[in-house]
Amino acid sequence: MLYPESYDVVVIGGGHAGTEAALASARMGVRTLLVTQNLEALGQMSCNPSIGGIGKGHLVKEVDALGGAMALAADQAGIQFRTLNSRKGAAVRATRAQADRVRYRTAIRLRLEAQENLALLQDSVDDLIVQAGGVSGVRTQQGLEVNARCVVLTSGTFLGGVIHVGLQQSQGGRVGDAPSNALAKRLRALGLPVGRLKTGTPPRLDGRSIDYSRLQAQPGDMPVPVFSFLGNAGMHPRQVPCWITHTTLQTHEIIRGGLDRSPMYTGVIEGVGPRYCPSIEDKIHRFADRDSHQIFLEPEGLDTHEVYPNGISTSLPLDVQWALVRSIPGLEKARILRPGYAIEYDYFDPRALHPWLETQSLQNLFFAGQINGTTGYEEAAAQGLLAGANAALRARGDAPWWPRRDEAYLGVLVDDLTSRGVTEPYRMFTSRAEFRLQLREDNADARLTPIGRQLGLVDDLRWARFEAKQVAVADERARLSAWMLRPGSAAALTLEPLLGKALERDVSVLDLLRRPELSHAAVLSCLQPEAPSLPQDVAEQVEVEVKYAGYIARQSEELERDRRFEDALIPADFDYTQVSGLSREVESKLQKIRPATLGQASRISGITPAAVALLIVHLRRRHSSKAGACAA
C-alpha cells in the first residue's frame, strides 16, 4: 500500500547516524520519517559502551554545537566521565563517557519522540523507488511505499552482514538482528561501488563472576566533565569506576592454540579490519614480543551486571573464548554472557559521494555512517547530522552545506572520505586534522553554532546560551586586556609568588596568560580573591585562545594562501574527458570521484599539481566562455 503521508526526508536506520539525520532534518522544519527494523533498538550502542575519546569527543561536541542529540544523551546516560590528555594542551584534550546502554537508548528515544516534524516507523526497507536518475521514495518489507523528496541511508553493518564465531557463520546485522539483504542486493544492482569491511566485539562478561579485588580501579575525573554545551553534571546518573587488568602469557598460548579455527587466520573473512582496533588474536600475532596487553573492564550500565572487556575483541571459537577469558587475572571464574564475534558487512566507496554525502550517481540519496566505511558512534552521528541537514536543504531547495577542514573535524571527516576513500574502517584521530590547534572541543560552539543557527539546526535556547557565552568571553578578554599591571604595584607584588620573580615591565593580565604555566583561575584568584569566579567555560575559552593565539595566527596565514584555490568549485557536470593533457589515470580518477572543489581534487592521491593547474585553466575558460555567451 501507499503510505498515507508523504515525506520530505525518509531516513533508513535508527542507529547513531540515522537518529541524528532524522533529528537534524526535522529540526530544520521538513517532514521527516525514520524507518527502522526495531524501534526498541533506536540509539543502540552495539559495540563498546562509551561515547567520545580523542578525536571522537571533538566530533561529539561539534554535533552538539549543531544542535545534535549525542552529547546530551551522553550527559544523561554517562556513568564514568574522563577528560583524556588532561595534562596535555586544550587542543588535544577530549571528553569520554562510559554510558549506560539503556539510559542512552532511552534518552535518544525520548528526544526522537519529542521532536516536531518527525515520525517513526518500524519496518525494513527492501527497495528504493528510483525515477529519472533520482531517488523518490522507499518500499518496505511489509509492502509499504513511502514517497519522499530525499532518502538518507544509514544501514550500518546490516547490508550483507555476516557474523563469524570461530568457523561458524550466520547472517545478521548485529547479533540477534536480521541483515538487510534485499536492500544490499538492490544497491549492488544500482551499480554503486561496494567493498567489504570487518569489525568485531569482545565477549560480554557477568560482573558477578569477576573478582574485582584483584583489579585496579579507574575512577572518573573530578570535577566530573560534561559533554554538551547545554549540559551540566547534575544530569549525570550515579558514577562508577572502570577496572583494568592484563592478558598473560598463558592467554597468548591459548589464543595461538586456537588460530587454526580462527576465521581471520584461515582466510574465511575477506573484509579488512581496522588497524587501531585489532582483535586480540591480531595483537598477539603482530606484536609477538609483547607478553601482556591491557584490558579495560567497562560496566554496561547501572542496572545490569554485564561488563564489556575492552581489549579482547575476538572471533575465535567459543571454547577458546572461555579459556582465554579465564586466563586473565580477576577473570578466573568469569562467565561469558554473550560470545565475541567478527562481522563483515558491505560499505560503499565514499569517493562516490559528494562532500555533502549525497551519492553522485543517484540524486536525492544520501549515505551516512558505517555504510561509508567509517567506524564509531561519533563518526556515524556526525555524518548523520550532515546528511540529514543536507537532505533537508535539498528538500527546501537550498544549496548544500559542508564544513571545511579548518572549520571542523566533521570537515576533515567528509573530506578524507570523499577525496581519499577508505582502506580500513575509518576512525577519527586528531593527527588527521592539520588545523588541530583550532579544532578544539572548547570552541566547537564558536566554530559551528552560528552556521547551525543559520541552517535552522540550532534552537532558541541553545542560541541564547551561545550568545551569552560569547559576550561573556569577549567582555572578559577586553577586561583583562585593558588591565595593566605595573612593576612594583600592589597587584604585581601579589602575583610575584605565582610568577616566580618580580614583574619587569608593564604587562596586561591577558598577555600574562600567554605564559604556559599561568592559568586564568590561578592569576585571577590571586588578583581578586574576593570576586565571584567566572563560569568555567568562559574562563577556559579566554585562556585557551590567548595561549594558542600565535600558532593559530600562523595557521591562518597558511590557510589564506591556499584559500582561493581551496574553495574554487568544480561544476557537478564538469567533463574531465574534455581536459586534454590529463593522463588517463588522472582523468578516470577525477571522473569517478568528481571532487566538489579544487582543494578536494588536489588531495586525491595521484592527482599532480599539473593536473590541478590544467583544471584551473579549463575552469577559467569555461567560466569566461559562459560569460561571453551571456554577453552575446
Place this chain on the structure above:
Amino acid sequence: MAPANVIVALATAPGRAGVAVLRLSGQGLAQFARQLTGITPEPRHAHLVGFRDLMGAVLDRGLLLWFPAPASYTGEDVLELHTHGGDVLPRRVMQACLALGARPAQPGEFTRRAFEHGKLDLAQAEAVADLIDATSEAAARGALRSLSGDFSKQINGLQETLITVRVQLEGAIDFPEEELPVAALARAQAWLTPVLGTLQRLLAEGLRGQALRMGRQVVLFGAPNVGKSSLLNRLAGEALAIVSDEAGTTRDAIRSHLELAGLRVELVDTAGVREGAQAVEKLGIARAHEAASQADLVLWLQAFDQVDGLAIPVLPVGVPVLEVWNKGDLATPTQSAQVLKRANTCVVSAQTGAGIADLEQRILAALGWSAGVEPGFLARTRHLDALRLTLRHVEQALQAPAEELVAEELRLAQRALDLVLGDFVADDLLGEIFSRFCIGK
C-alpha cells in the same frame, strides 16, 4: 595597493654576462618599484634607475620596466629589472627585493601564474603542465639527483628522524591510554637535538656550496693611510684572475673581484674611518660602516707606523673580523710578536708581499672555506630556504611547552623538508603509528 604575494627570480642564465634580468610578479608592484628605485614607473617604459637597498644606498644602476596587470606575462603586475651582469650585482638587487617582501619564486611559478590567469593558450598550457609536472616532482627528485647523493641521504635521514619523533608524539596524543613505550615529550627532545646539529651542518655546507657559486664579500676597513688601497692592489694582483675592476657604486668604495682557491671574492675598499671629519668625508665614512655591516668578512686594517693616538673604530656586530697589521716591514720583531699574540690577527706587508699568502688562507678560513674540504652541496637558494625553515621549526619545537605544540612545529618542519623531498600525508603517519605500536583496546 600594498605589494602582496610577490615572487622574484633571475630570468637570465646566471654567470658572467653583460646584463642580467630579474623578474618580479605579484600585486602592487608600482609601489614596490618606488621603494626599490625611488621613481614611480610608467607602464611599459624603460626607466634608467638606481636600485637601492633599504638604507637607500644605490646597489647598481640599470633599467626598470613595469607591466601593470593584466597586460603582462603572468597577468599580474610584472617588473623587470635589468642590472649589470655577473653574480654579485644581481644577487644584491635580488636581496634588496627580498628585503622589500618578495620571496624567491618556485620553479615554474611565473608560468604557473600566467597559466592561472589564463594568459596561455591551450597548447602552451599543456606543454607547461608537463613542465610543472616535471618540476614539482623534480623539485624533489630531479633536483636532488643533480645534487650529491650524500646530501639526499642526509635529508632522508633527517626526514626519517622527524617521522619517528612525530610518530611518538602523535601516538602519545591520539592514544593516551595505550601502554606506549616512552614519555614522548622527553624522548622527542632527545631525538631533536641531533637533528638540530645536522640541520646546522647541512646549512653551513649549503652556504659553502652557495659561496662557491655566488662569491663572498670582504670589506677593507680602517683608518686613513694604513694602506688599504695598496693591500687591495696587492691581493688583486696576486689573484689568479681579476674578474673586473669597476668604479664603485658609492663614491668612495672601490670593488675588485678575485678568485681565491676557487672561491669568488669581492673585495671592497672603503673610505678611511676617523673622527673629526668634514661633511663629505663623513658621508664616505658612513658608507664604509654600512659596507662593513653587510660584508661576509671585515678586514680591520692597522699599520705599525700609525699606532699612536688612534681610537679603535666601531666594528660591525655579527660580522667576522680579521685584524690585519700592515707595513710589517716597518715593525720590530717584538712589535710583530706582540700583535700576533692576539686571536684573529695577522701581519702583512702590502709593499713587499710578505704575509699575503697567509692572509689569503686566513680569509678563506674565516669565510668557512678551506682547500681540501668538500665544497658541500651545490644548494639552490630554495634548498637553503627550506633547510632554514626546517631549522627554525625544529628550534621552536625544542622550546615549545606542550606536546601538541611540539607536534605542530614538527608538522611544519616536515612540510618544509618536504619542499626538498616529496609529499607525505597525515595518513602515512597513522600507518607508521599502527605498524610500530600495538594500538587498540
